[in-house]
Amino acid sequence: MNLLFVLLSCFLTHTNAQFRISNGEDINVESSTHSVAIFIDDTYNCVGSIVNMNSVVTVAHCTIMAEWDKVLLVAGVSDLRQRNSERAQRRNVQRIHYDPGYNEQTKCMDVAVVKVNTPFQRTDSVRSILLRSHPLVPRSSMQVSGWGSLQLNSRTTSDLLKTKSVQIANTQQCKTAYANVLSLNLAETIICAGCGGADVCVGDSGAGGVRNRRLWAVLQGGCEIYGLPDTYTDITNARVRNFITFWMDN
Structure with missing residues (x-):
């Protein structure tokens, strides 16, 4: 009964807020220097995070069907x-690495490491972000930034970088x-x-969940129709973290 009440509450929140740009606010890239826009065939598709100047972390489903020479990263x-x-x-x-267990x-x-052909240059608006090793506890928050859709049920993405604070849910x-x-399952x-749905939209996939200048998670997506929480790949999970760090260094 408590679980159904939580789901109903989420659904009502979504219904009342569905035209409020995911409750996000404009943000300057200097406040989100790790954020990268990923284009496929010259069309914006998703978000990535610079984890070193040669490597960007995103979600596998963002690029797995794309030809590498059609992918462009903009920071x-x-x-x-x-x-x-x-x-x-x-x-x-240069190359995109996926885990065989995806x-x-x-x-x-649902994670990928994109290796760029030329390293990014560190500036006031382009910097890498460190990976976090310890998990966030439920009800703590992290910041998510991206160029996703301005409205739910719309595939028109935002030209401007938006940000939103989201609260960690009880995983179980x-x-x-x-x-x-x-x-x-x-x-x-x-x-x-x-x-x-009130938190993220189409085009926000791959956005990093950040707290205290550390990358905690990578946004997969949401299921706004049912009012369920959004899902993230957990960077603090040992299997995920080991996959990322291996390809960062190779």
Whole structure:
């Protein structure tokens, strides 16, 4: 009964807030220097985080179907209309690494490490972010930034970088909710945050969950229709962290 009440509360919040740009606020890229916009075939697709000047972490489902030579990473700008400006750092892909255990249905190991052909240059608007090793506790918060859709049920993404604080959900309750509502068994590499659709939108996938200038998680997506919390790949999970650090160094 308590679980159903939580889901209903989330659904009502989503219904009342569905046109409020995911409750996000404009943010200057200097406050989110790790954030990278990922374009495929010259169309904005998702977000990544610079973890060293040669490597960007995102979600596997963002790029796994793309040809590497069609992927472009843009860092250093808040407004994607400036992606061809001198301020923007544009990088092509050298290689993209995926874990062989990636499962699209269970969201297991939904993470990718993108290696760029030329290192990013450190500036006031482009910097790497450190990985966190200890998990966040439920009800603590992290910041998520991206260029996702301005409205739910819309595929028109934002030109301007937006940010939102999301609260960590109880992982077991979240997994139980997904199992009960969608008959979906989420993987052990997942944590949940937010209250469904009011937090993230199309195009925010891959955004880093950040707290105290550390990367804690990578946004997979949400299920706003059912008011379920959004799912994130847990950077503090040993399997995920080891995968990332291995390809950062290779």
